[in-house]
Amino acid sequence: MRGISFEIPNEYGKWLPNILKPIDCKEYNWIIGAGEEYKLQDNDLVSLFPDDVDILKGKELLQFIDTTEPQYIIFADLKAFPLESNLLEIDSYEDFLISDCELILLIVDSVYTSLYCKDxxxxxxxxxxASSLNVDSLTYITDDNNFSKKLKVR
Structure with a gap:
C-alpha cells in the first residue's frame, strides 16, 4: 500500500485540517509546494499561505490551516518531514521512498485527493x-493502481 485516494466536494470547508486530523502536524516540517489554497475573509478570497513561504514548522502550518474562515482548495501540495531531517524536493514515488518525507498530501482540481504515507x-x-468525512471514491493506492508518475500538483 502506497497511500489513499478520494474525492472531496468542490465547495468551501476545512478540508486540510480535517484530512490531516490523525497526524500530529507539530512533529513535522512541511514543504508547501505550488498550490492555490484560499480562505474566505471579509467576503473575499485571500491566500491561505503567504506567497513567500515554502517551508513551515508544524505549529505554523496549523496556524494557517486551522482557521475559523472557510477555505477553498484548488491545488494543494504538502509534504511532511520529521523534525531535524533533510528536506528535499519530491518529484516521484521513488523519490518519496528514498527520502525522509513521511507523508504527502496532494489535492488537484479542488476534488481529487491523494495521501501517500510510509507508515x-x-x-x-x-x-x-477519510471515511468518517464521507468522501467519495475512497480507495487504497497500491502498486497495481498507482498511475501517477509525479507526486506534485503542477
Missing part, C-alpha cells in the same frame, strides 16, 4: 478518518 498504521488511520 501502514498511520495510513489506516488516515483511511478511517
Amino acid at each position: 501502514v498504521e498511520t495510513l489506516n488511520e488516515l483511511y478511517a478518518n
Whole structure:
C-alpha cells in the first residue's frame, strides 16, 4: 500500500485540517509546494499561505490551516518531514521512498485527493478518518493502481 485516494466536494470547508486530523502536524516540517489554497475573509478570497513561504514548522502550518474562515482548495501540495531531517524536493514515488518525507498530501482540481504515507498504521488511520468525512471514491493506492508518475500538483 502506497497511500489513499478520494474525492472531496468542490465547495468551501476545512478540508486540510480535517484530512490531516490523525497526524500530529507539530512533529513535522512541511514543504508547501505550488498550490492555490484560499480562505474566505471579509467576503473575499485571500491566500491561505503567504506567497513567500515554502517551508513551515508544524505549529505554523496549523496556524494557517486551522482557521475559523472557510477555505477553498484548488491545488494543494504538502509534504511532511520529521523534525531535524533533510528536506528535499519530491518529484516521484521513488523519490518519496528514498527520502525522509513521511507523508504527502496532494489535492488537484479542488476534488481529487491523494495521501501517500510510509507508515501502514498511520495510513489506516488516515483511511478511517477519510471515511468518517464521507468522501467519495475512497480507495487504497497500491502498486497495481498507482498511475501517477509525479507526486506534485503542477
